[in-house]
Amino acid sequence: MGYEALLLGAVLYLAGFVFVGLTHYPARPYLKPVYQIYLGAVTLAYFAGFWTHGGQTPAMRAWRLKLEAQGGGPVPLGRAALRFACAVGGLVLGGATLWWSLLDREGLFLHDRLAATRLVRLAPPSPGRP
Numbered sequence: 423m424g425y426e427a428l429l430l431g432a433v434l435y436l437a438g439f440v441f442v443g444l445t446h447y448p449a450r451p452y453l454k455p456v457y458q459i460y461l462g463a464v465t466l467a468y469f470a471g472f473w474t475h476g477g478q479t480p481a482m483r484a485w486r487l488k489l490e491a492q493g494g495g496p497v498p499l500g501r502a503a504l505r506f507a508c509a510v511g512g513l514v515l516g517g518a519t520l521w522w523s524l525l526d527r528e529g530l531f532l533h534d535r536l537a538a539t540r541l542v543r544l545a546p547p548s549p550g551r552p
Contacts, residue, residue, distance in 0.1 A: 425481040425484065425485070426479060426481040426482075429479070429480055429481055430465065430468060433464065433468055434461055434464060434465065437460070437461065437464040438457075438461065441457055441460055441461075445457075465506075466503065466506050469502065469506050470499060470503055470506060473489050473497050473505070474496060474497055474498065474499050474502050477489045477490055477497060486543060486544040486545075486546065487541050487542070487543060487544070488541070488542050488544055489502075489505075489539055489540070489541055489542075490539065490540060490542060491538060491539055491540075492538040492539065492540055497537075497539055501537045501538060501539055502537075502539075504536065504537040505533050505534065505536075505537035505539050506533075508532065508533035508536045508537060509531070509533040512531075512532060512533055518532065519531050519532035519533045528540075
């Protein structure tokens with residue numbers, strides 16, 4: 423999560439730079455809710471985009487993790503959005519969706535159980551192949 427936060431932080435920094443450049447937000451404090459919704463939408467687009475196209479964010483690729491649908495295969499956009507919403511809600515509630523994995527019979531996070539998705543660990547690359 424730490425590595426993901428660093429990468430997402432860079433994306434949000436650039437997105438914020440664009441928003442401020444286009445709206446002159448600091449001079450218009452009434453745009454605060456719009457700015458927050460915009461950053462939330464950028465965050466959703468970051469995760470859902472990677473999850474639905476290859477199943478891996480850059481951080482997940484580094485750790486050889488992949489998100490897939492419960493039955494295997496790619497994650498549809500609706501499930502990716504549901505997973506994102508449940509994960510954010512769980513983090514706001516003190517990491518409830520993460521604690522759930524300690525009780526789940528398959529070790530799934532609550533947001534994966536609700537969105538019918540799962541994280542799988544990929545095999546390390548074979549010797550001689552990058």
